[in-house]
Amino acid sequence: MTDVSNNRLAALSEAGVSIWLDDLSRERLESGNLAALVRDQHVVGVTTNPTIFAAALSKGESYDPQVRELAARGASVDQAVREITTTDVRNACDLFRATWERTEGLDGRVSIEVDPRLAHDTERTVAEALDLWKTVDRPNLMVKIPATVAGLPAITRVLAEGISVNVTLIFSVERYRAVMDAFLAGLEQARANGHDLSQIASVASFFVSRVDTEIDKRIGELGTPEAEALRGEAAIANARLAYVAYEEVFGGQRWRELAQAGARPQRPLWASTGVKDPAYSDTRYVDELVAPAVVNTMPEKTLLAVADHGEITGDTVTGRGEAAQEVFDALTEAGVDFDDVFAVLEREGVEKFEKSWAELLETVTEQLDRTKG
Template sequence: MAGPLRQLSDHGVSIWLDHLSRERLTGDGLATAIRDQEVVGVTTNPSIFHQAIAGGTTAYDDDLRDLALRGVTAEEAVRTLTTADVRAAADLLRPVYQRTDGHDGRISLEVDPRFAHDTEATLAEARHLWWTVDRPNLLIKIPATPAGLPAISAAIAEGISVNVTLIFSIDRYRAVADAYLTGLEAALDDGRDLSTIESVASFFVSRMDTEVDPRLEKIGSARALELRGEAGLANARLAFRAHEEIVRSPRWQALRAAGANVQRMLWTSTSTKNPAYPDTLYVGGLVTPGTVNTLPPQTLGAVADHGDVPTETVRGNYEHAARVLAGLAELGIDYDEVVQLLEDQGVRAFEEAWASLLESVEASLDRLPRASKTR
């Protein structure tokens, strides 16, 4: 009998690992995950790289020594280290990429989070990372902020595959889908092969419950307490309903006929933050074909060990999901305020992780010998 990870894959959910480090690359961690745990992609973010590089490891010491001798800045060093890891992961995933005709076997690398509110800088960074990594199975992560949306369209128009991140609301997801279609239309007008362009829309799940549950507990009524742990799944399911509406539209159908790939929904923030909830809640609750679920290592292990994987848990739950969000509104919880707060927190958290990583690398470079410069 197939294990839970295989069942999840058989149900049409692509499993991507939400983690990357030098140890995972130089050991057999990523290779084993690909071979034995149904992993067909990898995602990274500034927090993951901060943990990997500044977390007390010695795996980067030789590279840091060389970078110090070259007299590079901390920013150049960080980009050198992160793009090297992403390039190595892309090469490990290349057989999956080829086997799946480019839909999976993908590795994501995020633009500098300090550019989240700067369209032109985000696009410039996307171009630079795309050129630097130079792998066809790369996805450039661009945040779904108002400034990020036109950068997404422009990157897609130039043939850069994009993972749109930090999506918390259904309306923002619709705007992301529109940005993708706009980019595809521009690429088509420019004569590009649309079949070479891929995109995923990363919709954050568990953080919704992390923010909403304390508000429900403060209200304290029986109805409020019943809704704990429901908002994250309901929000994601209704976003998928919006996705289905978009792919039925004449606009998308025309692009599909021209060879375009659908922008898949990717469930992220899928680790359970509340220990009272099942540790596989946001995996088993979001099973539907044609989606991606990106799992941190502990959640991947939990699913492998004791995951319950139904065949479908999204499409049949739209009415219940709508009742959940309606119930929150009736209790006075402002959906728009919650999702905007989550976006602001997400951008700030990645900015802080990136700043901490730069500080740590700069301190490491300062402790190492520098080359003497002679004329």
């Protein structure tokens, strides 16, 4: 690792961005790869999702010993998936325990997602979140809950139990405001339930690149010069508007009362930061979203690109809300229906994770069957 790349990642961290890796596998853990990223690349947390686990289970032989043990026990496929995924997450939590202690619980966090098939079922989401928390049994865990309409009350109820939550699949500022409201309500209930608010952490995962992918497609369909001039502008503007909302809510009186009781703010987390369109810089969703007190969770490819040639020039978010709103106003004028965009993105996001979960179940079924012979 060169001094230059270390300097880029150090500059990102010093600007207030916590660098989390958007990936986890048994191979990363056992090979020392994840530990090396923590040591050399300023990585201070990990996020997972069903797609990540489906990919991990389909490659290599790292899971074979555990699969053999599970098969010998007669475990069902659902039991096997639960044990395999929570084992990886528990071990990752242990790896990040020193980071968690050094940052007094701010970072060193590892996220695991509730079954995506429960995205529209509040009661079962709450039950699964509680079970995941107990099963992993590590204080630096975060349970991921989607920001669907059914997910919002689940977020509040899980936080009220003193459990740290990563809210995922947020696409619009309107829904993000509802997520922050659910967070504040959850902390208020947690305080009433006697929990130590300083021990509860939360992030709000605001998805970035998928917004450009969907809106750029619609810009192409509109085919006007006015629309084309805005290609690639939406996602960063959307995230910057989210940060404006974050500053507003966490500068308000309702938050100040919770902060006085020891609470920590729910940090914005930029997710889906790998660039989908090769026409764009592969570091744009990092370079253009530098701000104090945020998380950027990156696939390793993006992390290494930032280390190699990222352009970290300080805060690129604060004070840019007005310009971001102008982008949205121009896109609306050009014919982009944002309500429909965000509805499509949420639906497709849930469907993608459901598909990955089905692939994960299929892979584990095949491995169990093969082991049984």
